[in-house]
Amino acid sequence: MCGLKVNQNVLTKQLRVKRILLDQLKTLYEEAYRYFDPRREPPPVEVRFYPYVGINHTIRARDGRIYVRVGDICSEMPLACHRGLAYILVGKLLRKRIPPGAREVYNAYIRSEPVREAAAESKRTRGTKVVTTSKGTVYDLDEIFGRLNVAYFGGVIERPTLTWSQRRTYRILGHHDAVHDHITISRSLDSMDVPRFVVEYVLFHEMLHIAHPTRHVNGRRYNHTAAFRRDEKRFSHYAQAEKWIEQNVRRLKRQARRR
Numbered sequence: 001m002c003g004l005k006v007n008q009n010v011l012t013k014q015l016r017v018k019r020i021l022l023d024q025l026k027t028l029y030e031e032a033y034r035y036f037d038p039r040r041e042p043p044p045v046e047v048r049f050y051p052y053v054g055i056n057h058t059i060r061a062r063d064g065r066i067y068v069r070v071g072d073i074c075s076e077m078p079l080a081c082h083r084g085l086a087y088i089l090v091g092k093l094l095r096k097r098i099p100p101g102a103r104e105v106y107n108a109y110i111r112s113e114p115v116r117e118a119a120a121e122s123k124r125t126r127g128t129k130v131v132t133t134s135k136g137t138v139y140d141l142d143e144i145f146g147r148l149n150v151a152y153f154g155g156v157i158e159r160p161t162l163t164w165s166q167r168r169t170y171r172i173l174g175h176h177d178a179v180h181d182h183i184t185i186s187r188s189l190d191s192m193d194v195p196r197f198v199v200e201y202v203l204f205h206e207m208l209h210i211a212h213p214t215r216h217v218n219g220r221r222y223n224h225t226a227a228f229r230r231d232e233k234r235f236s237h238y239a240q241a242e243k244w245i246e247q248n249v250r251r252l253k254r255q256a257r258r259r
């Protein structure tokens with residue numbers, strides 16, 4: 001088992017902004033809870049954005065906590081509308097009458113032309129997506145992603161589609177497709193011969209591409225900036241992973257040719 005150190009956050013400016021937004025949302029849900037149930041302290045609330053298709057949000061209570069998933073479509077929604085949504089969702093959870101003002105302010109945003117268009121578009125594109133497999137024979141990318149996200153990124157990276165590649169590629173071990181929000185990891189790494197920290201490291205690298213989006217300077221694209229490389233070294237097994245890849249990828253390639 002590979003021990004991930006929790007205090008090595010890779011929080012870029014973009015992620016910090018998101019962290020602040022999520023904290024603000026949390027406060028709104030606590031406020032809504034107090035409105036409906038003023039005698040009790042609100043339970044701990046966790047708010048996340050989630051890639052739902054169309055306009056969709058969920059709220060549920062479990063083990064004394066409240067979990068809120070706000071649809072991606074509202075990631076740019078003004079705070080006032082988020083406040084309306086918080087009253088709607090918490091009201092539903094507690095089966096209380098929702099104040100009309102809450103619906104009004106939220107609906108004004110949801111019924112606006114750009115949001116309706118974006119919702120229709122998300123249904124068109126996400127409805128037709130190929131079924132993908134994040135669960136390999138040995139490693140589960142979803143599970144690894146979740147752990148890396150908490151350990152290094154404060155849990156704020158939205159889960160992209162994670163898949164093992166169809167073919168066993170050796171030259172490219174991982175790929176992040178920003179347009180389709182998709183990370184592909186080479187199936188050659190889904191093997192008992194490959195240490196877990198190597199798979200983690202390759203996925204970590206691709207997650208860094210989300211944390212450090214491509215920069216365009218004078219018509220040139222920069223993917224692996226100095227800041228990217230600096231954060232890459234924060235991986236707990238950085239040196240071992242680099243060394244393993246250097247020593248073993250050639251070996252894997254040779255084995256593949258012989259097969």
Ligand SMILES: [Zn+2]
Nearest residue numbers: 205209223224
């Ligand atoms: Zn890269």
